[in-house]
Amino acid sequence: MPRLNTDTRAEIRTVALELFSEQGYEQTSLREIAERLGITKAALYYHFSSKSVLLGELVHPLIDELRAMADRMGESGFTDPRAIVEEYFDLCFRYRQVFIGLLNDVHVRRELELVEAMIHWRERVDAVLVGSDAPADRVRSVVALGGLQDTIILFPDVPAAELRAAAVDAAMRALLPETAGTPAAKGAIASE
Amino acid sequence: MPRLNTDTRAEIRTVALELFSEQGYEQTSLREIAERLGITKAALYYHFSSKSVLLGELVHPLIDELRAMADRMGESGFTDPRAIVEEYFDLCFRYRQVFIGLLNDVHVRRELELVEAMIHWRERVDAVLVGSDAPADRVRSVVALGGLQDTIILFPDVPAAELRAAAVDAAMRALLPETAGTPAAKGAIASE
C-alpha cells in the first residue's frame, strides 16, 4: 500500500545521499536504501530506473552549477580573483555532502565521466585566476582551490563564516605570483 | 606448475596496485588480478591470505613513512616549515600511485581505519607548521598541504622538479599568517 503523507522520491534521494556519502557508492546496495525507508528494492526501481540514474540525480546539480560558474567567468566582468574564490568556496560548502562523499569516489567519477569535466573546468578557471595556462602558473591556482576544498572536508565543525574567511585568505595568498611579498604586485589580489 | 623466473608475490602487488588505482579497490576483483597474471584466484590466495591483506601491504609503507615523518618533527630540530613542506611533497610524490589511487578510495579508508590516522597526523603537523591548534590558523596549513597534494594528482606530466618548486612556493605563501605581505613576518617562512 502507499505510504502516507510522504514524497518517496525525495526520501530516496535523501537516504541515498546519506548512505553513498558514508559508505561509498558501490558499497551501498539498493537493499540497504530500501530497508532504511521501509520499502522494497522493487519499489525503489519504480522511482529510479537504475542505481546509476539515482546517483546522477544527486550529482548533476553540483556539476551544472560548476559549469554555470565557469560560463559566467570570462563572458561577463566576473574576473575578480577574490570574488571567484569566494564563490567557489560557497559552492563547495553548499554541496559539501556531495563534494565530500561522492566526488571523491573513484567509481562515481568513472560512472559519470567526471574527470574530464572537472579537468576542463579547472583549466578555464585557472586561466582566469592566474592569467596563464603554463603549468608553473596553474599550480598556484590548483593549490588555492584544492586547498580550499580540503578545509571544508577537514573542518566540518568550524562555523562557516570563520572558515570561509580564513580559507579564502590562505587561498588568495597561494595565488600570488612568485615575486610575492610585495602587496601591490597584483592590485586587487593582495589588498583586502 | 610454477611459473619460471618470476617473483609472483611481487608481481601480484604490482598488478594489484595498478588495478586498484585505476578502478578502485572494491571494483577490482581478485579474478581480474589473477587473469592479468595468468594464474588463478586460488594461487593468489596462496600468496595473500585475503584481499584486505593485499591492500594493507600496498598502503602501509606510506602510512609508516608519514608517521615516521610526524615523529621526527618536534623531537629533533625538524621544524623549519619549508623543509617540512618540501619533504611532504617528496613523500606524496614518491608514493603518488598509492596516494592518488588508494587514499582517495572511500572503502580503503574505511577498511584500514585511515581517517582517524590521517586526522591525527594532520593535527601534529599543523601545529608545527602554523604554531597553533586554533582552527583559524590550522586552515592555513590545510590549504597548503591539501593544495600541494592536488598538484601531484593534477599535473602528472609536469617534470617533478618544476612542479615541486612551484607547488612548494604556493604552499608556503598559503602558510603565511593573515598579516602577510610583510616578508619579514615570520623569518624563514617568507624568505627564500
Added chain:
DNA sequence: GTCTATAGGATGATAGAC
C-alpha cells in the same frame, strides 16, 4: 605453487500480482 571445483552469499534488475 598452482590447479579445478564449489560453497555460500550479495547484488542489480525484472515479471507480474494486487
Added chain:
DNA sequence: GTCTATCATCCTATAGAC
C-alpha cells in the same frame, strides 16, 4: 506504488588433487 519471487551474475574464500 508497492509487493513477492526470481534471474543471472558476480564476488570472496576454501577444499583437495597434482
